[in-house]
Amino acid sequence: xxxxxxxxxxxxxxxxxxxxxxxxxxxxxxxxxxxxxxxxxxxxxxxxxxxxxxxxxxxxxxxxxxxxxxxxxxxxxxxxxxxxxxxxxxxxxxxxxxxxxxxxxxxxxxxxxxxxxxxxxxxxxxxxxxxxxxxxxxxxxxxxxxxxxxxxxxxxxxxxxxxxxxxxxxxxxxxxxxxxxxxxxxxxxxxxxxxxxxxxxxxxxxxxxxxxxxxxxxxxxxxxxxxxxxxxxxxxxxxxxxxxxxxxxxxxxxxxxxxxxxxxxxxxxxxxxxxxxxxxxxxxxxxxxxxxxxxxxxxxxxxxxxxxxxxxxxxxxxxxxxxxxxxxxxxxxxxxxxxxxxxxxxxxxxxxxxxxxxxxxxxxxxxxxxxxxxxxxxxxxxxxxxxxxxxxxxxxxxxxxxxxxxxxxxxxxxxxxxxxxxxxxxxxxxxxxxxxxxxxxxxxxxxxxxxxxxxxxxxxxxxxxxxxxxxxxxxxxxxxxxxxxxxxxxxx
Numbered sequence: 263x264x265x266x267x268x269x270x271x272x273x274x275x276x277x278x279x280x281x282x283x284x285x286x287x288x289x290x291x292x293x294x295x296x297x298x299x300x301x302x303x304x305x306x307x308x309x310x311x312x313x314x315x316x317x318x319x320x321x322x323x324x325x326x327x328x329x330x331x332x333x334x335x336x337x338x339x340x341x342x343x344x345x346x347x348x349x350x351x352x353x354x355x356x357x358x359x360x361x362x363x364x365x366x367x368x369x370x371x372x373x374x375x376x377x378x379x380x381x382x383x384x385x386x387x388x389x390x391x392x393x394x395x396x397x398x399x400x401x402x403x404x405x406x407x408x409x410x411x412x413x414x415x416x417x418x419x420x421x422x423x424x425x426x427x428x429x430x431x432x433x434x435x436x437x438x439x440x441x442x443x444x445x446x447x448x449x450x451x452x453x454x455x456x457x458x459x460x461x462x463x464x465x466x467x468x469x470x471x472x473x474x475x476x477x478x479x480x481x482x483x484x485x486x487x488x489x490x491x492x493x494x495x496x497x498x499x500x501x502x503x504x505x506x507x508x509x510x511x512x513x514x515x516x517x518x519x520x521x522x523x524x525x526x527x528x529x530x531x532x533x534x535x536x537x538x539x540x541x542x543x544x545x546x547x548x549x550x551x552x553x554x555x556x557x558x559x560x561x562x563x564x565x566x567x568x569x570x571x572x573x574x575x576x577x578x579x580x581x582x583x584x585x586x587x588x589x590x591x592x593x594x595x596x597x598x599x600x601x602x603x604x605x606x607x608x609x610x611x612x613x614x615x616x617x618x619x620x621x622x623x624x625x626x627x628x629x630x631x632x633x634x635x636x637x638x639x640x641x642x643x644x645x646x647x648x649x650x651x652x653x654x655x656x657x658x659x660x661x662x663x664x665x666x667x668x669x670x671x672x673x674x675x676x677x678x679x680x681x682x683x684x685x686x687x688x689x690x691x692x693x694x695x696x697x698x699x700x701x702x703x704x705x706x707x708x709x710x711x712x713x714x715x716x717x718x719x720x721x722x723x724x725x726x727x728x729x730x731x732x733x734x735x736x737x738x739x740x741x742x743x744x745x746x747x748x749x750x751x752x753x754x
Contacts, residue, residue, distance in 0.1 A: 300364025303405035308672035313349025330682035341408040364406030383596035408449035446503040465565035552591030555598035651748035665718035721751040
């Protein structure tokens, strides 16, 4: 027996596959526990405070709560479902609840990517390699947020559509309205799902429409799914997204985001891929592979071509949405037929249970070795956010209004609620004009003309910003507290 045959025989062994998949998930768990992404995220804290507010008031907010400058503006808490879950996780388990929730969401997404590619390709190692490349492009670029649930739901949706497209069975999709009902109450990017489903419906209608006019493009694949029940299903999904406390106003949020410009130039994760990092090149390779897989067939699938083109525009336009492109391209590569394809048996429930136990065991070890506990998480928060400065203001309260930099606004909403913040990470609430005012001021540009700084009697800033330096020389303010990361000014 040759070495190649021995290698092939080894790779076919279920135990080897078990260790390969478990190893991938253990690696993801290790990174989550080591870097403690959940408590490092700037937006975690205002999400947590909004969740607390919803639980306390048994209602959802409709205006800019917790903000001084935008309190009267209309606002939609479009992630209210996630925020309630986050609130309860912290209420029951403290910072460990936040950390575990983020870790679980990350691991579920990692497995979901593999699960989807395995179902579509029918091959373990093809799915494993594609999943590794896909996860490398986006999984640790983002921190655990509501978008992680959007990623999970998109994976499920796209897998179902591709399987239905392959089989021609529309009944596989009858449960989608339930998915969209939940999705619309968890995160605003359900709009991606609605768009993709609408594109799928259009791709089934268009060939039939051209046929009715006697035009049959030979380069396009014929429609495979019955169009009328699919159209009814799309309408049902659209209606399901309206069953939320905000109804149609969710779509107005999408419209407002489409009009934003300034924040896309200032926030790093909203900027285009700059190809300074290796994951950007992996994403480029995945995208190229996706287009090759779509174009390799004798007849082009209109749905795949249109979706991959749209995903490319979105995924290369903003780093935050690179997941949308990577998952789409990988799914199309996995779904491309191969003459040598053989169906590998999926993991049994016993194997999945053993994998779960293995993952739990390593999570326990990692937690002990990397200090994933309440005390260390609290210390991590204190090194990133102005905990000591806020404690100083609790002991020595200064009169408001408060002026703060944008990055810390979300944390101050949660940790220092007695001071309504001047600005925070809810860009849809503040809009381009306010964001520009605060960005320019914290960079010490035109800060003397900032009306909010002029009215402030208490200023809490991150020391890295130029504004914290120039205010030391400003006769209007006096330094009352300073530590390695934060500085507090009081108006003289």
